[in-house]
Amino acid sequence: MISELEIILRLILAGIAGGVIGFEREQHNRPAGFRTHILVCVGACLMTLVSIYSFDGPEGQIGRGADPARIASSIITGVGFLGAGTILRQGSTIRGLTTAASIWVVAGIGLAFGAGFYFGGTITLVIIVISLYSLGNVERVLARKRRFRELKIRVLDQPGMLAKITKILGDRGVNISNIWMSEAEFLEDYQAHVISIILHVRVPGKLNIDDLLHVVFHSEGVLELSWEGTDITAETLEFGLDLNNKKQ
Known part of the structure; x- marks a missing residue:
């Protein structure tokens, strides 16, 4: 059984990851900002913890006999609908796709931390932060040309x-x-x-x-x-x- 300290650590890491990504979206006044990304990431982490550790299997073995992937797949589907609410069309421009994608990927980071996959979740966080903070100007230059x-x-x-x-x-x-x-x-x-x-x-x-x-x-x-x-x-x-x- 996972310890209470480990549970706290995973939830805190998920909150930090969601906050870092959400802060960038908040700076650009997006519909889903700082708090939304924290909620999504921590919620995904919690539901992953629940799906892995909170169902008794046969012979009293926690988590055995259950299917942790079932809740995880439901999280990704549900977050997809949440992200769709941030997408708006203005003229020939579609706005909100980056925010929708950030909500979706932050749920994945929450799933990773909830499952104890710290390395994968951290590397993903670093890649997303670099993409949002550093590659925006490159994207705008390319967009204006094409x-x-x-x-x-x-x-x-x-x-x-x-x-x-x-x-x-x-x-x-x-x-x-x-x-x-x-x-x-x-x-x-x-x-x-x-x-x-x-x-x-x-x-x-x-x-x-x-x-x-x-x-x-x-x-x-x-x-x-x-x-x-x-x-x-x-x-x-x-x-x-x-x-x-x-x-x-």
């Missing part, structure tokens, strides 16, 4: 509006992969017929997105503008949101 972004514009229904927008983008080296336009509709707010234009674009890595959006926003005939699901306003452009480096 990924198409969504620019949505609502404009007055006037001749040449699409050509004006595409010229602004083309002059700055922005590659347009797809264009969608709605039918013209009359909006009371503007007392005019307007159309919506959605463009999927690839932006050069050195281009300042804030400056690009400023030019588009203040073009004659442009009424509304959103970038990757984020509505752009005069206040947004005045104070700036550093959209070049906005984390996904």
